[in-house]
Amino acid sequence: MSPGPPSAGMIAAMSSVNESGQFNWTSRRALLASGAAVLLGVVAVVIGLLGGGAAAGITGTVAVVGLFVAVSGRLTTLRSERWAADTSSPEVVVRRNRVVVRRRDAFSLILFTLCAAGTAVSVAGSADTPATAAVVLAAMGSATMFFGLTGFSCRTVVTADEILVDRMYTRSVIPRNAVGKIRRTDSGAVGITVAGQAAEIRMPTGVNTLFIRGSWDYRPAEARALGRLQAGLKAIPAGPGGGDQVVVRRRVVTIALTVLAAAAFATDGVLLLTHRIS
DSSP: OOOOOOOOOHHHOOSBBBSSSSOOOOOHHHHHHHHHHHHHHHHHHHHHHOOOOOHHHHHHHHHHHHHHHHHHHHHHHHHHHHTOOOOOOOOOBBBBBEEEOOOOHHHHHHHHHHHHHHHHHHHHTTTTOOHHHHHHHHHHHHHHHHHHHHSOOOOEESSSSSSEOSSSSSEEEEGGGGGGEEEESSSSSEEEEETTOOSSSEEEEEEOSSSSGGGGGGGHHHHHHHHHHHHHHHHOOOOOOOOOOOOEEOOHHHHHHHHHHHHHHHHHHHHHHHTTOO
């Protein structure tokens, strides 16, 4: 009796990468890598006992890094698999006949909190020297502003007539009667198809910084945002208004804040380079 065709789960397990381009850390691969790392750690201990301190340090470092990669990789794969099949329909709150779907960018929120706290402590500690306090405020305050914008400025608002998709510097106003398919893109955004428009509109969801393009957070962030958006559309029936064309507007406030932060940071750097601040 010949075996049947492999299932989707078997194909995913055999593949070296998943559909998001991440290495597929199966249980077997994680165990093999962890075992190799532990064995290498034992070798490092033996080398150290024999007097090879430098070699033991290098070997031990490689072992620790290997173990960390294997364990974190397995956790990342489990997280990705969990959210790949997520079909939950979350509860949403309707206020003033509107539903707000906010960006859940934990990375930017953490960095914003750290920068804000660091700015406050540093400025307070240099209160006796106004020039130094100004330098600290310009540098760390600019970073705080940046992470605040990446973490809090993006959101989507559902009304009876429109869907407002706010990105950092632009707002797309989508008529409800023109909304078509809504899907996850596995690239950090939810795609909204609009009638009469070739390119879909992207709704930001997860990590958004200059330093990390968080592909590990795409699935959870997109699944949550898509679920909330669908629940919002269901909670607020479409009305007769809204027009029939997408309107894209600039967000003057966030643009001005970015220019202000960039100007403060650049001025700070120029003053430091020219030694005008002692």
